[in-house]
Amino acid sequence: MIKKISIKDVAKLANVSPTTVSRVINNSDHPVSPETKAAVEKAIKELNFQPNRMAQGLITNRSGIIGIIIHDISDAYFAEIVKGVQEVLFDYDYIVNIYNTYRNVDKELRAVNMLIANRADAVVLTGGTLLDSYYKEKMQQYIEELKSYGSIVIGVTSHPFAIKNIKIGNEYIVKTIYNYLASKGHQKIAYINGPELLSTTQNRFSGYKQALLERKAVINKNLIIKSDFTFMGGRKAALELLDHLGEFTAVIASNDELALGLIWEFKNQGIKVPEDVSVVGIGNNPAAKYSYPPLTTVALPSYQLGVQIGEYIKNSLYSTKVVDDEIEVQVSLIERESVRDLNR
Amino acid sequence: MIKKISIKDVAKLANVSPTTVSRVINNSDHPVSPETKAAVEKAIKELNFQPNRMAQGLITNRSGIIGIIIHDISDAYFAEIVKGVQEVLFDYDYIVNIYNTYRNVDKELRAVNMLIANRADAVVLTGGTLLDSYYKEKMQQYIEELKSYGSIVIGVTSHPFAIKNIKIGNEYIVKTIYNYLASKGHQKIAYINGPELLSTTQNRFSGYKQALLERKAVINKNLIIKSDFTFMGGRKAALELLDHLGEFTAVIASNDELALGLIWEFKNQGIKVPEDVSVVGIGNNPAAKYSYPPLTTVALPSYQLGVQIGEYIKNSLYSTKVVDDEIEVQVSLIERESVRDLNR
DNA sequence: GAACTCATGGAAAACCTTTTCCATAAAGAG
DNA sequence: CTCTTTATGGAAAAGGTTTTCCATGAGTTC
Numbered sequence: 001m002i003k004k005i006s007i008k009d010v011a012k013l014a015n016v017s018p019t020t021v022s023r024v025i026n027n028s029d030h031p032v033s034p035e036t037k038a039a040v041e042k043a044i045k046e047l048n049f050q051p052n053r054m055a056q057g058l059i060t061n062r063s064g065i066i067g068i069i070i071h072d073i074s075d076a077y078f079a080e081i082v083k084g085v086q087e088v089l090f091d092y093d094y095i096v097n098i099y100n101t102y103r104n105v106d107k108e109l110r111a112v113n114m115l116i117a118n119r120a121d122a123v124v125l126t127g128g129t130l131l132d133s134y135y136k137e138k139m140q141q142y143i144e145e146l147k148s149y150g151s152i153v154i155g156v157t158s159h160p161f162a163i164k165n166i167k168i169g170n171e172y173i174v175k176t177i178y179n180y181l182a183s184k185g186h187q188k189i190a191y192i193n194g195p196e197l198l199s200t201t202q203n204r205f206s207g208y209k210q211a212l213l214e215r216k217a218v219i220n221k222n223l224i225i226k227s228d229f230t231f232m233g234g235r236k237a238a239l240e241l242l243d244h245l246g247e248f249t250a251v252i253a254s255n256d257e258l259a260l261g262l263i264w265e266f267k268n269q270g271i272k273v274p275e276d277v278s279v280v281g282i283g284n285n286p287a288a289k290y291s292y293p294p295l296t297t298v299a300l301p302s303y304q305l306g307v308q309i310g311e312y313i314k315n316s317l318y319s320t321k322v323v324d325d326e327i328e329v330q331v332s333l334i335e336r337e338s339v340r341d342l343n344r
Numbered sequence: 345m346i347k348k349i350s351i352k353d354v355a356k357l358a359n360v361s362p363t364t365v366s367r368v369i370n371n372s373d374h375p376v377s378p379e380t381k382a383a384v385e386k387a388i389k390e391l392n393f394q395p396n397r398m399a400q401g402l403i404t405n406r407s408g409i410i411g412i413i414i415h416d417i418s419d420a421y422f423a424e425i426v427k428g429v430q431e432v433l434f435d436y437d438y439i440v441n442i443y444n445t446y447r448n449v450d451k452e453l454r455a456v457n458m459l460i461a462n463r464a465d466a467v468v469l470t471g472g473t474l475l476d477s478y479y480k481e482k483m484q485q486y487i488e489e490l491k492s493y494g495s496i497v498i499g500v501t502s503h504p505f506a507i508k509n510i511k512i513g514n515e516y517i518v519k520t521i522y523n524y525l526a527s528k529g530h531q532k533i534a535y536i537n538g539p540e541l542l543s544t545t546q547n548r549f550s551g552y553k554q555a556l557l558e559r560k561a562v563i564n565k566n567l568i569i570k571s572d573f574t575f576m577g578g579r580k581a582a583l584e585l586l587d588h589l590g591e592f593t594a595v596i597a598s599n600d601e602l603a604l605g606l607i608w609e610f611k612n613q614g615i616k617v618p619e620d621v622s623v624v625g626i627g628n629n630p631a632a633k634y635s636y637p638p639l640t641t642v643a644l645p646s647y648q649l650g651v652q653i654g655e656y657i658k659n660s661l662y663s664t665k666v667v668d669d670e671i672e673v674q675v676s677l678i679e680r681e682s683v684r685d686l687n688r
Numbered sequence: 689g690a691a692c693t694c695a696t697g698g699a700a701a702a703c704c705t706t707t708t709c710c711a712t713a714a715a716g717a718g
Numbered sequence: 719c720t721c722t723t724t725a726t727g728g729a730a731a732a733g734g735t736t737t738t739c740c741a742t743g744a745g746t747t748c
Contacts, residue, residue, distance in 0.1 A: 006704055017728045022706060031725055048489060050461045054398040054407060055704035058733050063398060064462070065439070074423045074630070082417055083444055090443070090451075095409070095462060097441035099434070100427055107434070117394045118408070118439060145392060231634075260634045267636075286418070290575075290604045292611075292636030350734055361698045366736060375695055399734035402703045 005047050014043035025051055057119070061150065066096040066313060067115040067123040071103050076286050077302045081126055081156070084306020085313070092314055094121065103195065105135045112142045119149055122313045126156040132197055152316050154309055166305065166329065170200055173298050173331055174207030174252065175214075177280050180333055181250045182215060185342030186278060190223035190244075190251035192237045192258050204254045204282070223248050227258055234261020235268075242269065249342065250278035256285035256297055263291055263338065274340035284334055294336035305329050349391050358387035369395055401463070405494065410440040410657060411459040411467040415447050420630050421646045425470055425500070428650020429657070436658055438465065447539070449479045456486045463493055466657045470500040476541060496660050498653055510649065510673065514544055517642050517675055518551030518596065519558075521624050524677055525594045526559065529686030530622065534567035534588075534595040536581045536602050548598045548626070567592050571602055578605020579612075586613065593686065594622035600629035603639055607682065611636075618684035628678055638680035649673050 007025075011018045016036055023032050024040045032040075043049075057063045066089055070078040086096045099111035115123050123146060143153055156166050181189055191208045194201035212219055222244045227233035234253060238261065241251065253259035259281030263273050273279050273293060281288060284299035308329070351369075355362045360380055367376050368384045376384075387393075401407045410433055414422040430440045443455035459467050467490060487497055500510050525533055535552045538545035556563055566588045571577035578597060582605065585595065597603035603625030607617050617623055617637060625632060628643035652673070 004703095007706095008704080018705080019707085019728060020726090023727090026706080028706095030727090033726065036727085050457070050489075052402070052704055053462045054401045055733090056706075057398045058396070058402060058704080058735090059706045061733085065441075067439075073417060073426055074420055076418055079418045079423060082442070086442065086444055090454075093458060093461075095411075095441045095458060097409075097439045098426070098430065100430055110434075113394070114437060114439060117437075118397045145394075264634065287631035287634045290608065290631045291634045348734090351736095352734080362735080363698055363737085364696090367697090370736080372736095374697090377696065380697085396734055399703090400736075402705090402734080403736045405703085 005049050007049075007051065010040065010043045010047055010049050013047065014039040016040060061119075062317075063119045063121055064094050065115075065118050065120045066094050067099065067111070067118075067120040068096055068126065069099045069101060069108060069111050069123065070126045071101060073098060073100055077283055077300055078126060080302035081124075081306040081309070084303045084308070085124065085310040086306075088307055088310025088314060092318060094313075094317075103198065105132050109135065109138055109142065112139065112146065115151075116142065116145055116149065120146070120151050121317055122152045122154065124154045124156065124309055124313075152313065154312065156305070156309070166309065168300060168305070168329055169331065170203035171207035171210060173282055173300075174204050174254075175211045176331070176333060177252050177282070177298060178208065178211035178215075181252070181278065181280065181339065184250075184278070184339060186250040187217070188220070188223070188248040188250075190225070190241060190248040192225045192227050192234065192251060192253045192262065194227065194229045194254045194258075196226070201254065208252065220244075220247060223251075227254075229255050229257055231257045231261040231264070234258040234263075235265040236261075238262045238265035238269070245271075248277070250280070250339065253279065253281045256281035256283040256288050256295060259295055259297065259338075260285070260287060260291055263293070263295065267292075274338050278339040280339060288334075289336065291338075293338050296336045296338045297334055299332050299334050301329055301331065349393050351393075351395065354384065354387045354391055354393050357391065358383040360384060405463075406465055406661075407463045408438050409459075409462050409464045410438050411443065411455070411462075411464040412440055412470065413443045413445060413452060413455050413467065414470045415445060417442060417444050421627055421644060422470060424646035425468075425650040425653070428647045428652070429468065429654040430650075432651055432654025432658060436662060438657075438661075447542070449476050453479065453482055453486065456483065456490065459495075460486065460489055460493065464490070464495050465661055466496045466498065468498045468500065468653055468657075496657065498656065500649070500653070510653065512644060512649070512673055513675065514547035515551035515554060517626060517644075518548045518598075519555045520675070520677060521596050521626070521642060522552065522555035522559075525596070525622065525624065525683065528594075528622070528683060530594040531561070532564070532567070532592040532594075534569070534585060534592040536569045536571050536578065536595060536597045536606065538571065538573045538598045538602075540570070545598065552596065564588075564591060567595075571598075573599050573601055575601045575605040575608070578602040578607075579609040580605075582606045582609035582613070589615075592621070594624070594683065597623065597625045600625035600627040600632050600639065600641055603641065603682075604629070604631060604635055607635055607637070607639065618682050622683040624683060632678075633680065635682075637682050640680045640682045641678055643676050643678050645673055645675065 007018045007021045011021045014021065020032060020036060021040050023030050024037050053064055068082055068085060070082065073079055073082065082098055089096055101107040101111055146153055178189060193205055225237040225240050227237045234257060237258065251262060253262055259279050262279050266273050266277060271277060279295065281295050281297040284297050288295040288297050351362045351365045355365045358365065364376060364380060365384050367374050368381050397408055412426055412429060414426065417423055417426065426442055433440055445451040445455055490497055522533060537549055569581040569584050571581045578601060581602065595606060597606055603623050606623050610617050610621060615621060623639065625639050625641040628641050632639040632641050
């Protein structure tokens with residue numbers, strides 16, 4: 001019932017050996033006469049033969065599988081990375097498979113484990129490290145495992161274990177925003193933090209603190225809200241901020257969902273953005289431009305990042321040339337209408 | 345340099361045969377004494393052994409790979425489907441890999457081809473058929489191929505070739521919207537169409553026409569705008585509609601991006617939503633609730649759909665029980681604030 | 689105590705490729 | 719004319735599993 005056409009069938013039909021068939025499939029260096037080649041190709045077409053990747057992989061030690069671990073594919077940031085990676089690698093016959101882990105330690109670990117079993121050629125870890133200590137240790141071990149099988153491992157935002165690390169300057173982003181707001185005359189700036197156990201959160205927050213330090217501003221603890229990167233989190237944060245209305249003129253949300261929630265709830269409470277309070281997010285979420293007012297935010301060039309990761313993988317796996325270990329990624333502030341210029 | 349631990353190494357360490365190791369790995373029916381089992385497990389742990397999936401697949405005829413072909417992972421509708429599928433199948437050690445084809449014929453075909461080479465256990469075709477005739481013929485052939493290798497093929501919105509078809513009642517959705525608007529007193533309703541070569545587009549539009557027919561309304565060609573499922577497309581459509589302002593009180597956009605663009609541009613032109621014109625979308629895009637006003641739309645239960653697809657695949661592949669061939673998916677209208685009630 | 693059955697384990701073939709090594713014949717070199 | 723290359727092709731091993739079939743010994747049954 002199940003069709004099984006193998007290289008042998010092709011060989012038989014073309015009246016050659018499997019070896020020869022393999023040679024034409026792989027465009028081998030070993031010479032094959034034009035006639036035999038044509039015969040083989042004809043047979044392949046006739047039988048609709050597709051070499052079995054598993055058998056190939058078994059012997060070449062290449063699975064053709066690229067794993068990419070993300071928190072949530074619904075998040076445009078991750079979706080764009082995946083697209084970039086996939087776009088590039090598609091042309092080289094790699095299949096990219098994704099794991100939504102929702103920042104869950106067990107899922108993350110299990111995903112890597114599956115990737116080991118599948119002998120993935122490369123795995124990309126996005127979304128920042130989870131700072132759980134059990135996770136860290138275990139992940140460390142798995143990644144060693146992965147590497148020892150010959151996989152290349154890439155960490156997107158400073159995964160400490162990865163072979164290659166791509167840094168999006170999270171501190172830099174927040175400092176940029178802070179300075180931008182300062183240039184618009186804002187002195188007192190609130191900050192909405194992300195989920196605690198995430199390196200991204202820590203790095204962004206550290207950028208906020210650095211900015212305060214550089215401008216010799218005083219820290220007002222009332223203006224630092226713990227939250228969780230969600231729209232609802234943003235709404236709650238807005239409510240918390242309500243008690244301290246006079247104490248700030250602007251707020252930096254550590255991602256766009258948060259910022260969108262903030263704007264929503266402020267509007268809901270009769271507080272006007274940007275007239276009463278300015279809001280800036282991070283991420284350039286697609287929804288950011290549909291909001292009212294359109295959200296000023298920082299674009300993480302995630303698609304481009306994905307493409308670069310893809311290129312890096314391709315080069316490492318496909319060619320022998322030494323690949324540049326630096327990936328530069330440009331971050332840009334997108335001015336829309338959620339910030340008021342206090343200088344005017 | 346590259347680590348290669350095989351079942352043989354485990355066997356040697358545990359002082360048993362590879363056969364026995366295989367038996368404990370796979371929890372075989374063939375009895376293994378508790379002591380040997382323990383010994384094997386100890387050896388596995390000690391060597392950090394992970395059975396090679398490719399070797400396994402070669403012999404079991406199962407790759408453990410699920411392919412899912414989508415137009416664009418950045419589109420929340422697809423992202424949610426993928427999540428659902430992945431969520432379910434993750435627990436059964438399947439890896440799901442995605443292909444963004446951007447509705448491109450060649451990419452779509454190439455993707456299926458790669459899935460054949462990888463001997464995918466199942467492939468899911470989302471996003472509606474492309475109505476290109478070359479595509480149709482070629483795809484037909486590929487799918488036959490796929491099936492003949494034992495893959496199961498699932499089409500989400502009436503892919504004519506798939507083994508199983510899951511229909512989201514696209515006609516029904518639009519009729520529901522139409523009737524909803526009618527119940528709010530709207531008589532003249534414009535319609536923004538999607539990209540032409542897509543079955544989804546055709547089905548939704550057919551729903552619009554049916555609704556008109558049922559209500560014995562006259563078709564006003566000025567109110568039917570060709571567009572393309574994008575935000576910019578929605579903006580352009582709004583502009584086109586500007587010339588016929590008196591002729592309609594509401595507009596149905598065939599997806600949310602379109603609706604969001606519509607609202608944006610109407611606002612831009614000083615036309616108030618919903619005071620001057622009501623807008624309804626389809627899809628419940630995450631951005632829909634951040635818009636101003638929040639968009640009334642129809643939720644396609646895409647995550648749930650994904651879960652069901654996942655379940656179906658799991659059941660077909662994993663168990664022997666016959667699986668129900670009907671998948672019911674519930675569609676619901678989400679009332680927000682973009683529709684005005686003319687009865688009051 | 690003979691004949692079965694059952695629990696446990698191993699040997700070897702099979703899955704489908706690629707790769708290494710060898711074979712043959714024709715062509716070129718001297 | 720012999721020796722060496724070169725072009726072309728095949729045989730067989732290897733890769734890491736699972737599976738089929740067989741072997742052994744102990745326990746049961748009469």
